[in-house]
Amino acid sequence: MKNPTNLSETLLPALLLVVAGLVFIGAWRLPDTATADLVGPKMYPGALAILLAFLSGLLLMGAAPPHGGDAGINFPGIVRRFLPLVLFSTLYVLALPLLGFMIATTALLMACFYLLGERRHWLNFLIAAGCTLVTYLLFATLLGIQMTAFPG
Amino acid sequence: MDAIPLLMNGFSQALTAPNPLSALIGCFLGTVVGVLPGIGPSTTVALMIPISFAMNPATALIMMMGVYCGAMYGGAITSILINVPGEASSVMTAVDGYPLAKQGRGGVAMVLCQVGSFIGGTLSIVGLMIVALPLANLALQFGPAENFSVMFFALILAATLISESMLRGITALILGLILASIGTDLQTGIGRLTMGVPELLDGIDNVVVIIGVFGVGEVLWYAVSTYGKAEATLERIGAGRWIPNRKEWRAGLGPIFRGSLTGFLTGLLAAGSVLGSFLSYSFEKRLSKHPEQFGKGALEGITACESANNASTGGALIPLLTLGIPHSGTTAVLLTVLTMYGLKPGPQMMIDQAPLMWTVIASLYIANVILIVMNLPAVGVFIKILDVPLKFLMPIILVFASVGAFSINSSLTDVVLVLLFGVIGFFMRWSGFTPVALVLGMVLGERLEQSLRQALMISSNGGLIFLTKPISLVFLLLTAAIVAVDLLTRKKGRVADDSEG
Numbered sequence: 001m002k003n004p005t006n007l008s009e010t011l012l013p014a015l016l017l018v019v020a021g022l023v024f025i026g027a028w029r030l031p032d033t034a035t036a037d038l039v040g041p042k043m044y045p046g047a048l049a050i051l052l053a054f055l056s057g058l059l060l061m062g063a064a065p066p067h068g069g070d071a072g073i074n075f076p077g078i079v080r081r082f083l084p085l086v087l088f089s090t091l092y093v094l095a096l097p098l099l100g101f102m103i104a105t106t107a108l109l110m111a112c113f114y115l116l117g118e119r120r121h122w123l124n125f126l127i128a129a130g131c132t133l134v135t136y137l138l139f140a141t142l143l144g145i146q147m148t149a150f151p152g
Numbered sequence: 153m154d155a156i157p158l159l160m161n162g163f164s165q166a167l168t169a170p171n172p173l174s175a176l177i178g179c180f181l182g183t184v185v186g187v188l189p190g191i192g193p194s195t196t197v198a199l200m201i202p203i204s205f206a207m208n209p210a211t212a213l214i215m216m217m218g219v220y221c222g223a224m225y226g227g228a229i230t231s232i233l234i235n236v237p238g239e240a241s242s243v244m245t246a247v248d249g250y251p252l253a254k255q256g257r258g259g260v261a262m263v264l265c266q267v268g269s270f271i272g273g274t275l276s277i278v279g280l281m282i283v284a285l286p287l288a289n290l291a292l293q294f295g296p297a298e299n300f301s302v303m304f305f306a307l308i309l310a311a312t313l314i315s316e317s318m319l320r321g322i323t324a325l326i327l328g329l330i331l332a333s334i335g336t337d338l339q340t341g342i343g344r345l346t347m348g349v350p351e352l353l354d355g356i357d358n359v360v361v362i363i364g365v366f367g368v369g370e371v372l373w374y375a376v377s378t379y380g381k382a383e384a385t386l387e388r389i390g391a392g393r394w395i396p397n398r399k400e401w402r403a404g405l406g407p408i409f410r411g412s413l414t415g416f417l418t419g420l421l422a423a424g425s426v427l428g429s430f431l432s433y434s435f436e437k438r439l440s441k442h443p444e445q446f447g448k449g450a451l452e453g454i455t456a457c458e459s460a461n462n463a464s465t466g467g468a469l470i471p472l473l474t475l476g477i478p479h480s481g482t483t484a485v486l487l488t489v490l491t492m493y494g495l496k497p498g499p500q501m502m503i504d505q506a507p508l509m510w511t512v513i514a515s516l517y518i519a520n521v522i523l524i525v526m527n528l529p530a531v532g533v534f535i536k537i538l539d540v541p542l543k544f545l546m547p548i549i550l551v552f553a554s555v556g557a558f559s560i561n562s563s564l565t566d567v568v569l570v571l572l573f574g575v576i577g578f579f580m581r582w583s584g585f586t587p588v589a590l591v592l593g594m595v596l597g598e599r600l601e602q603s604l605r606q607a608l609m610i611s612s613n614g615g616l617i618f619l620t621k622p623i624s625l626v627f628l629l630l631t632a633a634i635v636a637v638d639l640l641t642r643k644k645g646r647v648a649d650d651s652e653g
Contacts, residue, residue, distance in 0.1 A: 008582050008584070011579065011582075012579050012580065012583035012585065013323075016327065023345060026347070030344060039604060039605050039608060040605075041339070041340050041344060044604070045330060045333045045345060048326055052326045055319060055323040055326060059323065063319055064320050065316075065317055066584075067316060067317065067320075067584025072376075072377040072378075073377055074376075076380065077376040077379030077380065080379060081376045082375065082578070085372060085375050086571070086575060089571045090571070092554070093554075093567050093568055093571070096564065097564070113543060113547055116378075116542075116543035116546065116547065117543050118543050131551065135552065135555055138188065139188070142184070143185075143188070143559065145558070145559045145562065146562050147555075147558070
C-alpha cells in the first residue's frame, strides 16, 4: 500500500486530471453556435479544462510544497468510518421517498451515533427522534418546506 | 443639511404602529433564515410578497428590509458554531470562526461578529444617506470589462492569500469555475456539462456546494480523524466564555471599520456581499502582523468579513434605489416589490417619494438596533450547542445539511449533490486544498464568464478592451502585482527555510 502522505498528495490531482479530460470532451462535443462573442459557450469550459489539466499535472510532478492536511487520517479510519457514513447517507437519500422524513432521519441518526461510538440504543433513539422532530418542525412548519413526514 | 429633518420624519413614520412590529418580525425571520442553511433571504422576501398585499407600502418594505438585514446577521451563527455557512457571504466567517469555536472562543467570535455586523450595517446606512447619488454614478462606470477585472482580481487575491500553496489555491479555483459553468449557457441556451441529468440544466446551486464542502465535509473529517482515538478526547468542544476581553476587542475593532468600508463599496457591484467578505478578509491577512493565524482562528478575519457583508446591504441599496439596478437576488425581489407598489426606482425616487424612502432608511437603522439587541443575548443560548458531545452533534449537522439542501428546490438531487460535495470537501482537505477557493470560483464563476463574454461582445478590438478601460487596467495591474509579490514572498520563505534546515 502507498504511504498515505503520498496518496494524499497524488490522489486528488490524478482525479482532477480525469475531470479535466471529461470537461474538455464535454465542451468539445457542444454544438457550434454563431454567437457574437469570441469565447462562445464551448471555449470557456474548454480553456478551463486545459488549465485544470496543466495545474493537476504540475501538482502530480510535486510542484507544490508538501502539506499537513493528512494529519490524523489513516486507512482503517477511511474503511470503518468514511465508507459506512457515505453508505448510510446514500441509503438515507434512497429511503426518504419510501419511508418519509421521520423514519429515515431517525434511522440515519441512530446509525451514525452508533458508528461514532455511542452504544446505548435507547439514548440514541431518544436523541435521534427528538432531533428529527425539531428539524421537521423548523423546516416544514416554520419555513413551509414540503417534506413527507411518514410513508403513504 | 436637508437630510436630518427628512430622516427624523422617517423615524417618526417608522416608529408608528404597526411598523416597529413589522421590523421586529422581519428581523426575527431574517435571523432564522440566516441561521438555517438552504433557504436564503431572496426566497424569504419573495415568500412575503403575498403577505405584504395586505400592508401599506412602508410597513411591507420595513419588514422586508428587516429580513434582508437579519439574514446577514444570522449567517455568522452556524458558520462559527458548526462550520455550515448558510450563504456564500458567510463562507469566510467559517474559515476562522469554526477554528475559534474549537478553541472554546466561539462565543467571543459571535459577539464580535454581532458588533461588527451592527457597525458595518449602520455605517453603510450613513453612507447610503450621504453619498448615494455620487456613488451611483461610480457604479455606472462599471461595465462588463470593469466587472470582469474586479472579479478576476478578487479571485486571484483570495486564492493566493487563503491557500497555503498558490498552485493548490488556483487549482481549486479553476475547479470552482468549471462547476459554475455547468448548466444552461445564458447566451445561447445550450446545456453545458450536464452529463444528461436534466436537473443540472439549472446549474448547481452555490449553497449546495457550500453546505457540502463545509458541513458534510467536516462531519466526514471528524468521523475519520477521530477513529481509534480515546473517547475522553472527543467529548465536546465546550461553550467557553463569550464576553471578549480588552485584547480581543482591540483585535476586532480595526478590521470592523476597514471591513465596513470595503463591504459598502463592493455592495455597489454585482455579487457585492461575497466580494466584500472575501476582499476584506484578504486585506486583513495582508495587513496583519500574524498572517499565519488566519485560517486557524483569527478574530480579525471574522470581524472584517462579517462587517463587510453587513455593510454591503447599504451599498447594494444604492444602485437599487437610485438607478433601479439590482445586483443580487434579494435586491431583485425588492425591486419587484417597489414596482408592485407603483414606485419607480431611479434618481428621482429619493425626491418624488422622499417620505417613503426616508422611512425605509430610518427602518434600516431600527432593524440594526433590533438585531443587535435581539442577537447579543442569544449568543449565550446558541453557544450551548458546543456543549453537545461531538458524536451526537456531527450526525445532526449531516441531517441539517441534507434538509438545508433539500429546502432550496425541494429536490433530492440537491441532497445527493450535497453529499457528493461533502466527499469532495473531505478529499480536498486531505490533499491540502482549501475549499474556500473552490466556493469562491463557484460563486463568482457565472458572473465572471458573463462579464468576459459581454465585454468581448461590445469590444471593437477584442481582448484589448480590458487594457483600454482605465478601471479595468488598474485592477489587472493590481492582480499582476499581487501574484508577483506572492511568488517572491513564498520564494524568500522557501530559501529561508532551506538555509535554516
